[in-house]
Amino acid sequence: MSDVQGLVDAHHHVWDLDIRPQAWLDEPGLQAIRRTFSTADLRTAATASVAGRRLERTVLVQCVPSVDETREFLALAEQAPLVGAVVGWADLTSPAIGDALDALRAGAGGRYLRAVRHLVQGEDDPAWLQRPSVERGLQAVAERGLGYDLLIRSHQLPQAIRLAERLPALPLVLDHAGKPPLARRDLDEWERGVRRLASHPQVRCKVSGLVTEADHVKWTTTDIRPVWEVLLDAFGADRLMFGSDWPVCVLAGGWNRWAYAVEELLAGCSAAETGAVLSGSATAFYRLEPTR
Numbered sequence: 001m002s003d004v005q006g007l008v009d010a011h012h013h014v015w016d017l018d019i020r021p022q023a024w025l026d027e028p029g030l031q032a033i034r035r036t037f038s039t040a041d042l043r044t045a046a047t048a049s050v051a052g053r054r055l056e057r058t059v060l061v062q063c064v065p066s067v068d069e070t071r072e073f074l075a076l077a078e079q080a081p082l083v084g085a086v087v088g089w090a091d092l093t094s095p096a097i098g099d100a101l102d103a104l105r106a107g108a109g110g111r112y113l114r115a116v117r118h119l120v121q122g123e124d125d126p127a128w129l130q131r132p133s134v135e136r137g138l139q140a141v142a143e144r145g146l147g148y149d150l151l152i153r154s155h156q157l158p159q160a161i162r163l164a165e166r167l168p169a170l171p172l173v174l175d176h177a178g179k180p181p182l183a184r185r186d187l188d189e190w191e192r193g194v195r196r197l198a199s200h201p202q203v204r205c206k207v208s209g210l211v212t213e214a215d216h217v218k219w220t221t222t223d224i225r226p227v228w229e230v231l232l233d234a235f236g237a238d239r240l241m242f243g244s245d246w247p248v249c250v251l252a253g254g255w256n257r258w259a260y261a262v263e264e265l266l267a268g269c270s271a272a273e274t275g276a277v278l279s280g281s282a283t284a285f286y287r288l289e290p291t292r
Contacts, residue, residue, distance in 0.1 A: 008282040008283060009242065011176075012059070012245065014073075020072075033247050039058075042247075048259040050259050058084060059243075060087070067091075073088060088117070092138060093134055101113075114146060115147035115285075126159065139167065148173075150174045152178060157194065175206050177205055177209070182224070187226060210224050210227060221264045221265060237281075239281060
């Protein structure tokens with residue numbers, strides 16, 4: 001497997017509240033991240049190394065359902081050497097989804113569009129991913145050689161499994177490991193779903209967003225380890241990728257604290273397995289190019 005030298009953060013965000021307000025930040029408990037965050041801020045925050053690797057490349061992921069935001073992120077990727085790929089948004093239910101994706105790829109920084117994402121975690125329909133309009137949209141994504149980031153909660157894993165069954169040609173990556181209910185310490189149903197999803201070879205998984213599913217203040221690596229062990233056994237290291245979910249992870253200790261935890265989790269892994277999780281899997285899925 002190809003491997004960009006250094007560490008790849010396969011999942012982070014930026015937002016400028018002066019340009020694009022983020023309504024979700026008005027929710028209680030989010031004061032710590034209710035400000036503008038840039039790639040320069042990420043460089044400043046991410047000072048820790050993991051297994052001797054320092055942050056080298058990132059995957060910038062959409063925050064809100066906005067094509068304009070995606071255009072902004074693609075233009076940023078053209079200018080910011082840190083960003084190697086963008087996961088954008090387009091309306092999957094639109095009959096013109098193919099044209100919309102083509103227009104994004106033809107615009108500034110369009111070559112960095114490597115996947116799309118929808119906030120399925122906020123959809124009440126228990127079969128949203130199986131809607132005919134959505135499946136047509138995801139077919140258009142697959143036809144353009146793009147991947148799809150699955151943002152779901154643990155109870156929505158059956159939707160993801162059906163998607164993997166119905167569209168085997170669509171490369172999928174499970175964001176935040178499907179948000180296991182770590183705070184409740186009840187992982188049985190999540191584990192059954194994740195193992196079924198992992199049985200489909202086109203699916204990868206991000207080891208990200210876990211600390212905000214645990215107790216934000218009291219979590220330890222010991223709390224995260226049961227999830228890690230399931231993921232490593234189900235997917236194998238070659239289909240796992242490190243992600244910070246920065247700056248959301250600031251709510252639960254920040255980028256460096258999560259990096260230290262991941263290094264502890266990787267302690268029993270071989271050099272090849274460590275390289276896959278920290279760089280190789282994300283490099284392959286998002287087709288990252290050598291550092292500019």
